[in-house]
Amino acid sequence: MQPNRHVFKLPLVDFTSFASSLSQTEKLYTAQAIHEANRQHGFVCLRNSGIPKQSIEKAFGASRTLFDLDSSQKQSLKQIDPKSNTGYVGYGREALNRRRATDLKEAFNVRNTSFMDSTDLEGTPEEFQEATQDLWTLLKKLSDEYAACCAMALDLEEDYFSDTLKDMDLCTLRLLHYPPCDESDQTPKAGKESNECAIRVGEHTDFGIFTFLFVHDYHDESSLGLQVKAVEGGEIDHSDNNVWNDIEFDQESLEIIDRDDTAALIVNTGALMARWTNDVWRATAHRVIVSPKSYSSHRYSIAMFVDPDKETVCSVHPKFVNNGEEPNYPPIKSIDYLLMKLREAQGESDDKGKNKSNIFCKCFVKK
Numbered sequence: 375m376q377p378n379r380h381v382f383k384l385p386l387v388d389f390t391s392f393a394s395s396l397s398q399t400e401k402l403y404t405a406q407a408i409h410e411a412n413r414q415h416g417f418v419c420l421r422n423s424g425i426p427k428q429s430i431e432k433a434f435g436a437s438r439t440l441f442d443l444d445s446s447q448k449q450s451l452k453q454i455d456p457k458s459n460t461g462y463v464g465y466g467r468e469a470l471n472r473r474r475a476t477d478l479k480e481a482f483n484v485r486n487t488s489f490m491d492s493t494d495l496e497g498t499p500e501e502f503q504e505a506t507q508d509l510w511t512l513l514k515k516l517s518d519e520y521a522a523c524c525a526m527a528l529d530l531e532e533d534y535f536s537d538t539l540k541d542m543d544l545c546t547l548r549l550l551h552y553p554p555c556d557e558s559d560q561t562p563k564a565g566k567e568s569n570e571c572a573i574r575v576g577e578h579t580d581f582g583i584f585t586f587l588f589v590h591d592y593h594d595e596s597s598l599g600l601q602v603k604a605v606e607g608g609e610i611d612h613s614d615n616n617v618w619n620d621i622e623f624d625q626e627s628l629e630i631i632d633r634d635d636t637a638a639l640i641v642n643t644g645a646l647m648a649r650w651t652n653d654v655w656r657a658t659a660h661r662v663i664v665s666p667k668s669y670s671s672h673r674y675s676i677a678m679f680v681d682p683d684k685e686t687v688c689s690v691h692p693k694f695v696n697n698g699e700e701p702n703y704p705p706i707k708s709i710d711y712l713l714m715k716l717r718e719a720q721g722e723s724d725d726k727g728k729n730k731s732n733i734f735c736k737c738f739v740k741k
């Protein structure tokens with residue numbers, strides 16, 4: 375039995391009005407729902423995203439073929455290096471939470487083609503390049519639409535966020551695979567930071583504006599494991615009194631998203647958005663546990679981390695600061711923020727100058 379098991383029902387928001395350029399009145403209705411979800415939870419399920427379901431399936435197919443390669447083939451793929459932030463991340467090489475054991479996952483990062491080398495995808499399966507680039511293009515469009523929706527939701531100028539996504543030079547499309555775990559890994563001990571708790575991805579908040587997340591397949595128990603924790607403000611709470619909520623889709627939600635023509639996805643607010651809004655919108659800590667129902671299954675997900683362009687200065691917008699009060703955060707450049715998070719992830723004892731080249735790497739890569 376799991377102690378403190380709570381289920382979090384994601385709010386479903388229909389995105390048709392932005393995905394199909396409907397009227398301002400309809401968009402405003404959607405934007406208000408997004409505002410409520412991000413203010414209260416920092417997590418939402420966007421349905422009718424405009425992204426064809428086949429494109430997601432194609433990307434998951436390519437992901438499965440890639441991670442099915444044998445280990446010598448995976449070793450000959452381009453290995454992720456902090457400078458390019460592109461390529462293969464081997465199993466157990468990262469820890470999104472440095473206070474824990476390494477994450478039980480492998481991954482492959484793809485970036486905007488203009489920031490990738492022609493050799494970066496060498497050795498990937500035949501369909502991989504087309505599937506990931508198609509998905510990138512679709513998610514770029516969705517980023518612009520969601521950025522416009524966020525601006526409307528917060529009553530800011532229409533281009534307030536989309537102006538920061540012109541180059542998408544820090545954005546990453548990441549394919550993730552969580553291989554089956556041993557039986558002994560299946561019992562997370564809630565609230566413990568130590569290595570005894572088997573976790574597929576350690577507790578963290580995403581760094582950027584927002585993250586798009588597809589989990590394969592919502593109907594199957596293998597998709598389980600994502601948990602969220604509500605926190606005050608935008609940073610991780612390391613206290614031991616954690617109550618974690620399992621993200622699950624109930625039957626009714628599943629029937630709704632099955633009937634939709636285009637794909638549903640999870641969207642969560644990143645820490646820079648929490649800073650921009652002075653914590654009016656939350657960057658909610660989350661993790662992926664080894665779910666007792668599915669520890670022996672493969673789990674696949676695809677995340678698009680949408681980060682503001684490198685040179686963007688992220689300052690708390692004055693409308694979120696009450697008269698006479700100080701903003702919760704000083705202004706910071708997008709790239710400096712990523713660097714700062716990296717230093718945090720690598721611990722105080724590291725030589726800070728040495729890590730300068732790691733500015734594209736969002737998380738700790740084990741040597």
Ligand SMILES: O=C(O)CCC(=O)C(=O)O
Nearest residue numbers: 550575589600662675677
């Ligand atoms: O795989 C998932 O469901 C979530 C992964 C995640 O939160 C991350 O990589 O930042």
Ligand SMILES: [Fe+2]
Nearest residue numbers: 578579580660
């Ligand atoms: Fe995350």
